[in-house]
Amino acid sequence: MFIRLVTVALIILTVIIAHSFPWLKTPVIFSLCNGLAVLGVIVLIRAGQVSFGHAMYSCAAGYTVVFLARAYQLDGLLLIGLATMVATAFSALLGLFIVRYRGIFFGMLNLAFSMVLYSIISKFTTVTGGTDGLSFSRPQLAGFILERDAFETALLYMVLACALICGLLAQRYFESAPGQALGAIKTNETRLEYLGISAKHVFWMGYLFSGFLAGLGGSLFAIAQGLVTPEAGYWVRSGEFVFIAILGGSGHAIGAYLGAFIFEFVRFYAAALLTGAWQITLGIVLIVIIFLAPEGLVGMLTRFRLPARR
Amino acid sequence: MNQILLKTTGLSLSFGGVTACDGIDFELAEGERLAIVGQNGAGKTTFVNICTGYLKPSAGQVFFDGEDITGLSPRKITRRGVARSFQIPQLFAEHTVRECLLIAASARRDNLGFFQSIDRSVDVVSVDETLKLVQLAERSHLQARLLPEGQRKLLDVAMALVLNPRLLIMDEATSGVSSEEKHGLMETLMQALSERNVTSIFVEHDFEIVERYATRIAAWIAGKIAADGPPKQVLEDPEVIRNVIGG
Numbered sequence: 001m002f003i004r005l006v007t008v009a010l011i012i013l014t015v016i017i018a019h020s021f022p023w024l025k026t027p028v029i030f031s032l033c034n035g036l037a038v039l040g041v042i043v044l045i046r047a048g049q050v051s052f053g054h055a056m057y058s059c060a061a062g063y064t065v066v067f068l069a070r071a072y073q074l075d076g077l078l079l080i081g082l083a084t085m086v087a088t089a090f091s092a093l094l095g096l097f098i099v100r101y102r103g104i105f106f107g108m109l110n111l112a113f114s115m116v117l118y119s120i121i122s123k124f125t126t127v128t129g130g131t132d133g134l135s136f137s138r139p140q141l142a143g144f145i146l147e148r149d150a151f152e153t154a155l156l157y158m159v160l161a162c163a164l165i166c167g168l169l170a171q172r173y174f175e176s177a178p179g180q181a182l183g184a185i186k187t188n189e190t191r192l193e194y195l196g197i198s199a200k201h202v203f204w205m206g207y208l209f210s211g212f213l214a215g216l217g218g219s220l221f222a223i224a225q226g227l228v229t230p231e232a233g234y235w236v237r238s239g240e241f242v243f244i245a246i247l248g249g250s251g252h253a254i255g256a257y258l259g260a261f262i263f264e265f266v267r268f269y270a271a272a273l274l275t276g277a278w279q280i281t282l283g284i285v286l287i288v289i290i291f292l293a294p295e296g297l298v299g300m301l302t303r304f305r306l307p308a309r310r
Numbered sequence: 311m312n313q314i315l316l317k318t319t320g321l322s323l324s325f326g327g328v329t330a331c332d333g334i335d336f337e338l339a340e341g342e343r344l345a346i347v348g349q350n351g352a353g354k355t356t357f358v359n360i361c362t363g364y365l366k367p368s369a370g371q372v373f374f375d376g377e378d379i380t381g382l383s384p385r386k387i388t389r390r391g392v393a394r395s396f397q398i399p400q401l402f403a404e405h406t407v408r409e410c411l412l413i414a415a416s417a418r419r420d421n422l423g424f425f426q427s428i429d430r431s432v433d434v435v436s437v438d439e440t441l442k443l444v445q446l447a448e449r450s451h452l453q454a455r456l457l458p459e460g461q462r463k464l465l466d467v468a469m470a471l472v473l474n475p476r477l478l479i480m481d482e483a484t485s486g487v488s489s490e491e492k493h494g495l496m497e498t499l500m501q502a503l504s505e506r507n508v509t510s511i512f513v514e515h516d517f518e519i520v521e522r523y524a525t526r527i528a529a530w531i532a533g534k535i536a537a538d539g540p541p542k543q544v545l546e547d548p549e550v551i552r553n554v555i556g557g
Contacts, residue, residue, distance in 0.1 A: 172425040177416035180428050184402040184413055191400040194362070195417040195473065196388035205424070 003252055006301060007167075010257065011160065018156050025152045027264050029224045032163045035260035036217030038244045039170050040210035045250040046174065047206055048186030052107045052238050053114030057211045058218025059233025061087040063121065063128065065222040069136035076139040076223050083219035084212060091211020092204075099203040102189075111235055121230040133229030152224075159220050163257060166213060170253040173209060182206045214241075243282075247289055249296020258297045312339040313375075315477055315509050316361065316392075321370035323356060330356035331367065332533035338477075338509065343500065345520040345541075346513045347554055348530030354513045355397060357530070358479055362394050363387040375476070388417075393475035397482050397513075399466035403455035407446050407465055410454055411437045414469040437472060443502055444468045444495070459486035467499065471508075478503065480512040484519060492516065496523050517555060521545060529554050 014032075017024045037058050044051050064083035068074055074082075098109050121128045128134060138146075141154050173179040181202045184192050189199045222228050231237065240263070248259020266285055270278035293300040314337050321334040330353040338344055346354045359365040361372050363384040371380045379387050402410050415432040416422055423431050441447040444464040449457065454465060463486050470478055483499070484492045500523050503510050514520050520527060520541065527544040529537040531554065537547040544550055 169425055172427070175427045176424055177413070177419075177422040177426075177428045177431050178424055180405070180409060180413050181416065184405065187403045187405070188400055190384075191402065191469070192413075193383065193385045194388055194394065194400065195414050195469065196385050197413075197417050198385060 002301060003254055003298075006258075007164075007254055010254070010261075011164065014156070014160055018153060022149070022152075025156050026224065027268050028261075029152070029156055029159050030221065031260045031264040032159045032257065033217045033221040033224065034241070034244065034264065035163055035257035036166055036220070037214040038217075038241050038248065038260055039166060039253060039256035040213035040217070041241045041245045042248075042250045042253070042256050043170065043173075043182070043206050043210040043213070045245055046179075046186065047182045047203060049102060049106045049203075050242055051110040051210070052235060052242065053110030053112070054210065054214050054241055055218075055235075055237035056110075056114035056117045056233045057087040057091055057214035058221065058237070059114075059117060059121070059228070059230070060090050061215035061218035062222035062228035062232050063134075065219050066134045066136050066228045069139055070134065073137075074139065075143060076141045079139060080216070080219045080223060083222070084215045087215020087218065088208060088212040091215070092208050095204050095207035095211065099200055099207050111238065114233055114235060114238055118230050118233045118235075121233065128230070131230055133227055133231075135227040138226060139223065155220075155224055159224070162216060162220065166216065167253040167257065170209075170213070170256075174253070178202055178205055243286060245296075247286055247296055249293070249298030249300075251295055251298040251302060254301075255296050255298035258301075262297070312341050314338070314373075315340045315375055316511075317373040318357075318361070319371050319373075321357070321360060321367050321372065323360060323365060323367045323369075329353075329533040331360065331370075334370070334533075334535060336528070336535065336538075338511065340476075340509050341507070342509055343503070343523060343525045344511045345524035345527045346511060346530060347515070347517070347520060347527060347544075347550075349554060352530040352554075353533040354530050355481055356533075358394065358481055358511070358513060361387075362392060362479060388473065388475075391476035392479065393470035393473045393477070394479040395463070395466040395470045395481060395483055397485075399459075399462040401454040401462060401465055401469070404453060406451055406453055407457070408437065408441065408450040410465060410469055411440060411472050414472045417473060436474075440468050440472045443471070443498055445498075460488060460491065463487060464495065471499075471502070474506065475508060478508050478510045480510065482513055482515065484514070484516060492519060493522070517545065 014028055017028055041051060041054050061083040064086040065079045068079055068082060094113055101109055122131055138151055146154055181192060181197055185199050185203055192199045244259040244263045247262060248255035266282055267278055270281035274281060316338040318334050318336045321331050323331040334357060348354050360367050363382050366381050371378055374390055374392060412428045412432055415437050416428060441450055444467060446461060446464055457465060463483060467480055467483050484496060487495060496519055524541050527541050528535050529544055529550045537544045537550045
């Protein structure tokens with residue numbers, strides 16, 4: 001119940017910010033996009049596994065958006081759909097191999113593949129623009145050609161809707177049989193096998209879902225930014241996703257967005273107020289959270305219960 | 311004569327210089343309640359591990375309901391109707407008692423909703439019945455890791471039971487359970503197994519339990535079956551008395 005209240009409050013706050021502080025629309029959009037990718041990382045954390053390369057799916061989706069936008073001038077919704085499908089297919093393929101591994105090997109394999117992708121994108125300058133990346137014109141959204149302000153507002157609501165729907169879907173997945181089995185991988189994979197459940201298959205399905213979420217976040221981010229660079233798939237980006245996942249907590253899907261908001265706004269204001277020291281600020285915030293709430297912000301929230309009605 | 315459910319022929323396995331299974335020829339008929347007894351290191355759990363796919367034998371074969379299951383994975387053997395509980399309970403430590411059983415129950419269904427709550431996609435009635443059966447209904451909300459040892463054992467057995475197996479293998483199911491509760495638990499378990507027509511094998515060190523609930527006893531000594539037959543006959547066998555019971 002409390003989590004629901006927090007969710008509603010977050011949605012209302014997002015809408016208020018969008019209309020009262022227009023210069024904050026972009027950070028809010030970026031927070032929600034990152035939150036989607038972080039939700040993908042949280043799916044894997046629930047299985048006790050941490051991916052240090054999940055930004056590769058956001059990056060793959062981003063470059064799909066930019067290639068298609070430049071070649072065919074497709075509608076934004078179509079770009080997002082196709083790019084997310086590409087990222088999901090990519091995760092399905094890589095996942096067949098990666099889900100055989102656990103622990104540090106799983107983490108590092110994801111990192112390795114992400115660095116291969118990063119290197120390819122950086123080197124194929126004529127195709128990808130190299131380290132400068134590629135930009136594209138603002139696409140139509142659902143057939144409407146929108147000016148910048150209106151585009152940003154529409155995008156904000158679209159990203160908010162995607163975040164809400166994916167958050168609900170993720171939470172339902174966590175409560176489903178495959179989601180519960182995914183959580184069981186963390187504690188006793190052998191017992192899953194002795195129940196007749198394929199841990200590899202369960203994990204692969206979770207990996208697929210996480211790739212979908214990261215891809216959706218990446219495609220929306222690309223649309224918002226109008227530019228994609230190889231940094232979108234760099235290991236530092238993946239590390240940020242893990243950082244945010246720990247900050248927000250993996251106990252509930254809302255943790256991804258809470259963590260993303262805190263991260264984005266601390267970085268935003270720390271960069272403005274403490275130029276050159278924003279990383280220290282973020283680090284201190286994370287240390288404090290880990291000491292006070294090892295289960296992240298969600299863990300802190302779930303400790304609060306509204307008093308029972310008489 | 312009932313149908314032969316489990317059969318082994320020439321089953322052997324050694325660990326270095328230690329022979330854990332030495333050419334075991336064995337048959338278990340449907341409906342039997344077999345107790346496997348023996349000293350520690352006699353090869354009882356090794357035999358169970360081979361039959362359930364955890365270990366592969368160096369020689370011999372295992373048949374379940376006429377099908378050769380030698381070398382199949384635990385998952386495939388479980389899917390064929392063999393379930394087991396463990397000497398050291400294998401639980402999902404961070405899940406609640408009820409969630410552990412729900413996950414186990416979900417294994418019985420092939421098509422599970424990706425976005426459908428597990429409560430709605432599995433047979434919750436059988437889960438709740440099993441919880442009552444093993445007297446864990448009042449602890450169903452507790453995380454498995456918080457249970458005392460005896461109840462961890464019960465949960466382990468319950469997770470196997472909820473699969474509705476044809477053969478249930480329990481490895482020291484009552485160890486860690488208090489003396490007062492052992493008999494009550496075994497009584498309830500055996501009654502449930504009879505009602506559900508489940509054949510059972512239980513590895514046990516408590517001879518009171520063995521004598522009371524087994525329809526047949528197989529006594530293991532140094533990787534071989536030294537005596538196999540009705541409880542009275544086996545428990546009065548001089549070799550069993552000398553090497554197993556220790557009288």
